[in-house]
Amino acid sequence: MPAAAFDIATSRPDAAPEFSPRQQVVLQHALTLLVEGGEKALTTAGLARTASCSKESLYKWFGDRDGLLAAVVAYQASQVQFPSEAGATADAETFRAHVAAFVEALLGVLFSETSLALNRLSIGQSNTNSNRLGQLLLMRGKHMISSRARTMLESGRRHGLLKFDKAEDAYQVLYGLAIRDVHVRLLLGEAASPAEQDLKSQAETAVDRFYQLFGA
Amino acid sequence: MPAAAFDIATSRPDAAPEFSPRQQVVLQHALTLLVEGGEKALTTAGLARTASCSKESLYKWFGDRDGLLAAVVAYQASQVQFPSEAGATADAETFRAHVAAFVEALLGVLFSETSLALNRLSIGQSNTNSNRLGQLLLMRGKHMISSRARTMLESGRRHGLLKFDKAEDAYQVLYGLAIRDVHVRLLLGEAASPAEQDLKSQAETAVDRFYQLFGA
């Protein structure tokens, strides 16, 4: 493996890769290409042309094509921000609103074109390359979010607002209630129905049902 | 488009493609290659060698590579069987068991390596080729199953065992409770946890929660 390749195994999950501004611009172009045309649209020559850089620079910065793909995933993951635990769980009403906001943000991220494109990319590669991309996406994306969610839910349990045994299970149910099969259908290229595009009400319904199951 | 290509647009969703026995053997080999190595492992030359047929025959039967992929999806879809509505909803107990069995079968299909491989393939191609594979998989797979599920749930409602407004919504919730994010995690290459491999108890828990939400 080239020394300049973006190394996943040794990089800490929370260590920002810190791409240079120029590199970030290039990665943004790569992301655009990916969103528009899928993986086969992201060729080294095409990216070099689009981003007005040389292939030499691409290989210098990212090692090889796989390194480039990994960098794109890492870059996008670093761009995604979640509303942080604003205020330590005041009353029941605001906590519930907090959960709903979390779910809405989750839907917003998962249903965005960029997230879909990266998931498609990682899934398409998941049985090659010892599956580096899938691991990266899971670590930087899903596991990150799920740990955030667990602390939120456990905070609700501490305050007697929720009741469950394992936070992980509760989160999984919340996820299932919110996402259902919409994610996979979008990944497969189906368009979201109008109702499914109304993230706010989708989140509300999911939280309603979640409280029916886990409300104290 | 070659005349011999497997045509999706005009084929009825429920019309069996009726591949010849020889072709089915070849498609089975293709499926094996796909499961083992993903899309890039399924080359026309490789399939010809593995299945002991000539590339000329492949192109004669399936038109081109896309036609081959479509044929693989259609073939596998035709292989999947679901337990049919056995007996028209006797008592509450057996109906609930029926629902649980349905969910367990659903989990069994979605988590199988072949289903995962085909979903990975279709998702990977979903932003090319005007997305033929995704459409096919959705029509032959998900929509097929969901219509089956809706009639089952509506039967339960008619007998006063369930309560919901729209069967589609109820099914989506049942799906979400059962699948949660496991499907996507498997698609990304993560291994299922031991608990997630116990389909029967997973299905039971999901049905429990479903009844908490929609039981009459």
Add this chain to the structure above:
DNA sequence: CACAATCCGAACCGTACGGTACGGTTCACC
């Protein structure tokens, strides 16, 4: 100005794979 580093643009190479052509074999049917 001299020097080094960086990077762009373009040309180039090797390879893998989709698709085609063709000779030879089997087999059903007359």
Add this chain to the structure above:
DNA sequence: GGTGAACCGTACCGTACGGTTCGGATTGTG
């Protein structure tokens, strides 16, 4: 036995793309 269709195996072609190399332009530094 003769004929034709279906098919196998293999060789072949064109192309697209990953990766490398190189000349020249730009920029920064003492």
